[in-house]
Amino acid sequence: MAPEAPPSEWPVPPDGGWTADDLDRLPGLPLHTQLLDAALVFPCPQSGQNRLEADxxxxxxxxxxxxxxxxxxxxxxxxxxxxxxxxxxxxxxxxxxxxxxxxxxxxxxxxxxxxxxxxxxxxxxxxxxxxxxxxxxxxxxxxxxxxxxxxxxxxxxxxxxxxx
Incomplete structure (x- = not known):
């Protein structure tokens, strides 16, 4: 299991979620980070695995x-x-x-x-x-x-x- 980054290193979304402009301005994002439904999606190997968490x-x-x-x-x-x-x-x-x-x-x-x-x-x-x-x-x-x-x-x- 990968170690978790300290909380201060994780980007915190603004009210209403991220926008395309935010994606262009956020420092330190990995290459090919995507914006999907106002959420950041980080690149990872395409293993087909999902771990959803329902409410x-x-x-x-x-x-x-x-x-x-x-x-x-x-x-x-x-x-x-x-x-x-x-x-x-x-x-x-x-x-x-x-x-x-x-x-x-x-x-x-x-x-x-x-x-x-x-x-x-x-x-x-x-x-x-x-x-x-x-x-x-x-x-x-x-x-x-x-x-x-x-x-x-x-x-x-x-x-x-x-x-x-």
Whole structure:
């Protein structure tokens, strides 16, 4: 594992994320650093490996082998949930669902702030195409039977400070 740089050496994104102009002005970036969805993407060998971190995951109990565990295999994930913020909308709507589907994660939910209210976009993996299909857009109340029975009052979900 590569040693972590001291915190002062990591670029800290401004509110709203990086811009193309920022990319041109930031000192010390590796060659071929990219800007994708307001986030810096550093060059690395193209090994095809990803390690995504959803905002919330539900895993099978058998996958939890110790409390110090920092990751679980995709095969153990029952549900991945992303809560969008202004700098993650494109990743949460396009990039991550594609990668979660390819990994075989059966259920994906995206939570968005719509005029101060939580809205949940729920998707289920269609096994033949290995792509997500919408199973509903939920406002005010989310009642589902898969991946587990749940009845949630979405009006009780309050946005974080900053309106995200």
């Amino acid at each position: 919330v995951i539900v895993v099978r109990e058998a996958a939890l082998t110790c409390l110090e565990q920092t990751r679980v295999p995709a095969t153990a994930v029952v549900l991945a949930v992303e809560v969008t913020s202004p700098d993650s909308v494109s990743r949460d709507r396009e990039t991550k669902p594609l990668k979660y589907a390819r990994a075989g994660i059966a259920h994906y939910w995206r939570v968005e702030n719509e005029k101060g209210l939580a809205v949940v976009h729920a998707f289920e993996l269609e096994p033949t195409t290995r792509a997500y299909t919408s199973v509903g857009i939920f406002r005010e109340r989310m009642k589902v039977s898969a991946p587990f029975p749940m009845d949630l009052d979405l009006t009780a979900v309050k946005p974080r400070r900053g309106g995200e």
